Amino acid sequence: MIDWLALAVALPLLGAVGAVMLPGRAPAIGLAGAVLTTSAALSVGLLVAQGTALRSDLGGWGAPLGIALAADGLSAALLVMANLVALCISVYALDYFGAGSRRHFWPLWLLLWAALNGLFLAADLFNLYVTLELLGISAAALGALTGRPEAVGANLRYLLVGLLGSMTYLLGVALLYAGLGTLDLKLAAAALTPGPLAWTVFALMVGGLLLKAALFPLHFWLPPAHAQAPAPVSAALSALVVKAAFYLVLRLWVDLFGAVTDGGAATLLGALGTGAVVWGSWRAFRAERLKLLAAYSTVAQVGYLFLFFPLLAEAPATQRQDLLGAVLLLALTHGFAKAGLFLSAGLLQKAAGHDRIADLGPSIQGLPAVALAIGLAGVALVGLPPSGTFIAKWVLLSSAIGSGQWWWAPAVVLGTLLASAYVFRVLANAFERGPRHGSLHDARGELAAAPVSIGRLAQAVPLLMTLIAVAVLGLEAEPLWDLLQARSP
């Protein structure tokens, strides 16, 4: 029997080593690693979809000394999303990087990928810490890849803030081990009882992770770091790395602290989420550059994810599954849509030489496939039907009103309005008069006439991703709910 869980972590690591040893062939090795890793992740997803959660003790060493990997519905769904998005980013990156940064990009990128898969599959709290740190280090290194002072400065800050967050998380882990004598998620959850220890551990671990998940007002490091990174890296940071920290908060909330949290902590998370939705959307609306707009939009979307916590805390068991499905759907949709938006922004930036929204008209009209991708990403970010976001927001709103917590609704409405405003601000450029590069309707002619040669494959990638966000996840969301049923082995 093949251990797909171990392969999903080992394959990208092997690829990273290969790309370091043969820098001349880094793109080929990287792409091969990407395809193999994604296949392993898809296999994990398919196995979990058959109804049983997976678990594997590496090298036959069980808890507490061994390293265990596990996948249930929640982690399998995020794993599959992350790997599909990462595969798309890899294909796009083939074209994007010049000969100089190529040899640095691929090893770091595969390392980040290994950390990401390890984080989704880790079954104990310390391995979560190690993967979290690996993720932070490789993400900051990738973000600073251009070497421009602004990028290096922003990502240095990202690195330091990430270290602060993970040190705080680690102290929580240490105290938990002091109190319970175990690091395994399942064993710890069974042993944890409400009391000062549980609350301290909860505050330290979740507090550290909120810093990494960039929940308002701890989001200050995100916009510059994400906006300054190269486009494929921005896509990975915004769509996947932030999502990993959110996954951890959700995982700890549901699996570890389920019995010891009360409504107060959930309400606090909801209130911070409200702030994130309003402030992030407003700053995205006011942003002058496309990548900064996309980064602030991530701040807002993280806010929506945290709005689910107060509802989860109050919901009866029957509704919990619905809410978990909805928050998962929102995270998956945002993953595809935001990565697609950043990759589109990268193409526009290449074509125009800048990403000032006000002056993007000619380039956006010269690249209709990119304009369509931005439009579709916008549909998903605003939450128009049939995108996955629409279903998620529908569940969010109906659950908020149904459970008498109507006060979460105005922020959702305001955030949605602001989102449509910032999306249309970008799209308005596509409909300005006097296109410079031929007619807007003749897509084929447009591609040929694009000023900087931008490969068709690179244009097709963001289009495909945003299509998945809008059509596939919106119309075929039901298997996700079935997948969540496979929670305990």
Add this chain to the structure above:
Amino acid sequence: MPAGRTPVLITQLIYGLGGLVLFLIGIWSFLVHEPLLRKLIALNVMGAGVFHVLIAVAYRGLETIPDPVPHALVLTGIVVAVSATALALTLGLRLGHGDD
């Protein structure tokens, strides 16, 4: 047992509380000071605090061997902290922060 246990508890307590104090000093210094080098040292002091707590947790008395799990965690933690510090220093050098 009670006679042998008291010194263990006190040693453990001093070590553990010392670790917590180090962690707090580190956090305070990280938040207050601007220069990169001071922030990095502060992070490492925080890390040392966490490692102290873990070592205190591992101690099981003079006759018993210590719990190996926290020791493994400290070793891994040190490796991670060293790599992160190295990366931050490299990025800082790129920015010309080499002097502060």
